[in-house]
Amino acid sequence: MNAVNEVRQLLGGLDPAREVHPADESRRMRDLSRILTSDRVAVSTRRGVPRRRLVLAAAGAAVLAVAAGGVALETLRQPEPAFAATPAILSYGPPMSAEPASVRLRRLAAVAAAQPAPQRPAGTVEYLESANWFLNSSISGGRTTSAVVPQQWRSWRTDDDAGRMVKKDLPPTFRTDADRREWQRRGGRIDSSEEVRDSAAGGFYSRFQGPVPTDPVALRGWLTAGASAHEAPVQYLEDIAELAGVRLLNPAQRAAVLRLLADLPGVTVTGTVTDRAGRPGEAFSITSDAHGLPARYTLIVDSGTGAPLGYEEMLTTTAGKLNVAIPAVLTYRSYLVAEYATMPD
Template identity: 85%
Template sequence: MNAVNEVRQLLGGLDPARDVHSADENRRVRDLERILASDRAVGSVRPRLPRRRLVVAAAGAAVLAAAAGAVALETFRQPQPAFAATPAILNYGPPATAEPASARLQRLAALAAAQPVPQRPAGTVEYLESANWFLNSSISGGRTTSAVVPQQWRSWRTDEDAGRMVKKDLPPTFRTDADRREWQRQGGRIGSSEEVRDSATGGFYSRFQGPVPTDAGVLRQWLTAGASAHEAPVQYLEDVAELAGVRLLNPAQRAAVLQLLADLPGVTVSGSVTDRAGRPGEAFSIVSDVHGLPAQYTVIVDSGTGALLGYEEMLTTTAGKLNVTVPAVISYRSYLVAEYAAMPR
């Protein structure tokens, strides 16, 4: 039961075809290929933790199933394999300025607010696209088997909170052939799969309904509507990362997001960085053990527009029963497209 308890501690607080011009499509293909190429790199990594939920299976096996952006874990009884492959750590350079994180984020918020409001053609909806990477692991007292699972997310949302979400799981990768065989033996998927979910009015995404507030204080309350306030500041950073993956934010809304981040205790500057899609940005992080294991949670911000480019979670000191070598990136999200587009038929 020690392994199960440790997994519970680790994950207990967490729950995560449209017409385009050929140039846009080629750009997105190149972005995705670049990101997935970095997924296959093996090396030391910095990590973080996503939103998960706990499910208890029959025959004493504890199953931790992945929610959006989550690490999925199951317990089985086999001998321990080699450490799992994880993405290379991003190379953080000197900060863009000598300002502390709060002051710099406030300046970026002002920059975001000054951006022009994008034109919205008639008959269009919010369209978002992202590339995501999640570590899926099965663990027991003596063995952990892991698969690296890249995902493509695309979504279309109307003003009435109706829409479509498409999640495509790409073929998982493994550190060893033995892990692949064990994964298959346990019934794990090794090919691609796609889930398409169409939602009627009010059903697109239950957490973030209606207009996103443009005031940081109101936004903070809106993020936890119907629930109690978060116990740790980093949980608001996690909310912002989730929000950026499913909602198109206008300049005022981006400014509110950055101001909220600026107000969080413990936020620090990680430095300048090129994200996994090859875009320059500035990284801001919070280190927390609110979900069990100490982890670093980072957002990457475009210094020209204030848009969120990406989010990463990295284990910093210990991996517990997970078969990764710390520091290790255990999940990331790369926000590739946020624009208005026609709803697919």
């Protein structure tokens, strides 16, 4: 419970549902308790800010590391442990309508575009906060050891792309004491850590510089600026999930995001859902094996504002060498705050 208490101290003043409706203090704490206790064993294996990268370790140990939520592969020969803990699968209800995803997403884009632009007090910057869960696993010789690593992300960005990013890693959670001991034996950390990165103009976030386009075609090119177009449609969905965690999107930008999603081949309606912060929304998914194992990538959207609420990745048919039971949620990001605020000292 130390990790849970620490997160509560960090996020105690936040209202996960503040974009949905006003809430009193008791409601705020109930919502926060839900997202931190029911999902403190939630795990995720996706990029946070950095991209996937392959690292080869010495002495024949192969390591695949995904920064801010990844899977590490090491060569060890140990007995196979029990399945790792993964978060409960969200329960999806019937869709809001019988419309195909492309039509429904365009309707939500129109809803987003009709929202009033947020008021920006003088001297403020973009401020975002998200709660994330990442599964770090080391696999080899039939042995898989997993640690669930919850993270808190906070960022402040100025108009000239300066700012501050704070990443708080909380103590990892393990399915068994044996996994904890093995994790420690391999040098894995078991305490909290915090990384604070201050950036000068132009250095806040290399991928998403300048204003977010409000045209879906322009947005598609902007997401891959400096690189070739994505080969798999799901990569654009992943980009949008990444973007939502670091940039405050105004109504026109939200509408462009939803129209881009509407144009992606393979996007489907997953259904209505209550997200992991207790907020109602609509879910849209793409199922793809673009990154190896077949997985379903899902974005949850607020029906009333078109704002992104959450994102998850779930293995659907096979876990490969991961010690998880199928279906298994491996990534979850909950977008809690997106507003204007003053830059901290």
